[in-house]
Amino acid sequence: MNQPPTAPVTAEERVAAAYERIDKAERPEIWIALRPYEDVLAEARVLDARVTAGELLPLAGLLFPVKDNIDVADLPTTAACPAYAYRPEVSATAVRRLTDAGAIVLGKTNMDQFATGLVGTRSPHGPVRSAGHPEKISGGSSSGSAVAVALGIADFALGTDTAGSGRVPAAFNNIVGIKPTLGLVPNTGVVPAARSYDTVTVFARTLAEAQRALAVMTGPDEADPRSRTWPDAVRLAAPERPRIALPRDEDLAPLSDEARAAFQAAAGQLRETGAETAIIDVTPLLEAARLLYDGALVAERYAAVGEFIARDPEAADPTVAGIILTAAALPAHALATDQERLDHFRTAAARLFAGFDALLLPTTTDHPTIAAVQADPVGINKRLGTYTNFVNLLDMAAVAVPAGEADGSPFGVSIVTRTFDDQVGLDLAARLIGTTGEIVDQTPTPLPDNGVDLAVFGAHRRGQPLNHQLTELGARYAGKARTAAAYQLTALATEPPKPGLVHVGPVGGGAITGERWTLSPAGLGRFLAALPAPMSLGRIRLDDDSWVLGFQCDPHTAAAGTDITHHGDWLTYLATV
Known part of the structure; x- marks a missing residue:
């Protein structure tokens, strides 16, 4: 009986498999600079030795290519314009964070020149064909x-997104594309397209793979004045019944x-998971989208590379040069006017999103x-950005995912959320x-990783009457928790019913089952401020000898309740009454 081939495990095996796929794919237009196989293999062997020696690397052996407007040390950065080429001595911050975590760069990938386009055809290296439909565009x-x-x-790949470049290619190639909130991933070492609205993005075949890479890249960088930190009140989870x-x-x-x-099928699938949907008029968003190219905001593209193209217009793609050079004639007052219009669109977007978790x-x-x-x-490119152009202009985040097929091609949808959601x-x-x-199972740490764990044992657990106090604060369920065998659980005469947990030591105590939740620091503060007597928060020892914050009850109040320690679980006790 034939056995299926063993999946690559070591970095060396993964590199060998990747280069075999590159040869079989016969897609030279993917690459602007592919690293020599021997160099990547040697790097993989060193990485395997580090892992064998016990070094913990969260992305050990994962392979990724980098869009050619993002610096990789010792590889040329051209932004798909050979005359623009330079060779950086250090990698972009995002790339460096990934390689420090054990990921390996395969090379630099083809792109619409100077990141100007959503089509993937504006390159001297030729159009990049769609993965599943070679006669169609890949998206840019x-x-x-x-x-x-x-x-x-590749396991994942880096792109950038100003108008939708991290999302449209995901839709056309049936993969996931994550466009984070602006500034969460530093742009240090990235050739700008429109500096105020650029962000590094990640592609992968699954959400978990994409999130693992994104989590490593996020975090402020002193070299990038536009980099940002997570707010203390950030939501760490979607509600169970989102709107x-x-x-x-x-x-x-x-x-x-x-x-x-x-x-409509995608909307129906969300409803099947418990989401509530409602129709809104997105006209303000679509109008804001048109400002990126039809208004004076395109001046940012001239500020990025306009002087270079003006000196040597023949070196650039004609369509790209036309878009960027036209912006040179825009007066400063026109830019100021459109920036003010954009402020009004942001206000309108906030009103539209009121009461909703996402669009x-x-x-x-x-x-x-x-x-x-x-x-x-030009015409087709403009149409492709209908639902993407506004997102960065209005400082929102988006996740693009496959959603079936339409007209013989992959079809994709995007979840658009507020800043930092x-x-x-x-x-x-x-x-x-x-x-x-x-994401919970494969990537237990949410974005961001500044949350505080909290153990709950009674009415705040899932399905219980006070659980909403956690979920409304954006708390994230992080799995079951079980105390060391040193706690007493009593049923208190409260409304709604809830238990009291008291540390009593090994004599008379037992192991009590509960749940672990993760809250933002500000969320935990608000939760504490509303905590009624006789409850308090303190450190609780778990059965693995770790400690976590959790509910405790004062011994005097607990003594007046009914001892239910032998049940070992509040829910087990409730099933008996």
């Missing part, structure tokens, strides 16, 4: 990175009938052929692809 500007992931060459906004039928006008049906949108409109884009490079978006996206438990 992070084209090569997305296709490398979709073809199984999701949906666009009106007329807002879906650019979609075909099949695409509309796929979108569900199609990631893009349709999947054009390479020939169609070459015939109409990145983990909420990831949780909701997991519901869409049928992996509700995936």
Whole structure:
């Protein structure tokens, strides 16, 4: 009987498998600079030795390519313009954090030149073909990175996103794309497209893989004045019954009938998981989207690379040069006017999102052929950004995930959330692809990792009457907890009923089962402020000899209750009464 091939385990084995896939794929347009196999293999062997020696590396052996507007030490950065090339001595902060965690760079990937486009065809290295439909575009500007992931060459890949470049390629290639809140991943070492609205993004085949990489990259960097830290009150989880906004039928006008049906199916899937949906008018968002290219905000693109292109316009792609050089004539007052308009759109967006946890949108409109884009490079590109352009302008986060097929191509949707609600978006996206438990199981630390663990044993547990006090603060369920065998549990005469936990030592004490939740620091503070007597928070010893904050009851009050320690669990006790 034939046995299936053994999956690569060591970094050396993973590198060998990746280069075999590269050879079989016959997609040279993916790469601008592919590292020599021998160099990557040697790096993998060193990494394997470090792991064998006991070094803990969270991304050990994972392989990733980097979009060619992000610096990798000793590899040229060209932004798909050979005349612009320079060779950095140090990697971009995001890349360095990944390699420090054990990930290995495969090379630099093709892209729409200077990250100007959503099509993946504006490159002197040729159009990057869609992974599953070679006659169609891969989407841009992070084209090569997305296709490398979709073809199984890489575990994850880095892109950038200003207008949707970390999301549109995900939709066209049936993979996941995460576009974080601006500034969470530093842009140090990234060639800017529009500095105020750029962010590094990650592609992967699963949410868990993408989140693992993103978690390593996030965090402030003194070298990037726009980098940001998580607020103390950040939500660490989506609520069990979230409210999701949906666009009106007329807002879906650019979609075909099949695409509309796929979108409605995705909305229905969210409802099946317990979400509530409601229709809103997204016109302000779509109007804001048009400012990125149709307004004066395009001046940021000239500020980024305009002087270089003006000196040597023949070195640039004609479409890219036309977009960027036209911005040179824009007066400063026009930019100030559009920035003020954008402020009003942000206010309007805040009103639209009031009472909602997220907005569900199609990631893009349709999947054009390479020939169609070459015939109409500007018009089609503009259409593809209909549902993506506004997100960075309004300082939001988004997760793009597959959602079936439409018109013979992959179809994708995006969960759009407020600033810093990145983990909420990831949780909701997991519901869409049928992996509700995936992030909790495979990546137990949410974004961010500044939460505080809290153990609860009674009415605050899932399904119990006070659990909402945790979930409304964005607390995240982190699994079961069990105390050391030194605690007494008593049923108190309260409304609603709840137990009291008291440390009594090994004589008369038992092990009590509860739950572990993770809250933001500010969430824990608000929770404590509302905590009624006789409850208090203190350190509780668990059965693995670790300590965690948890509910305790004063011994005098507990003595007046009914001892239920022998049940070992509040829920077990409730089943008997």
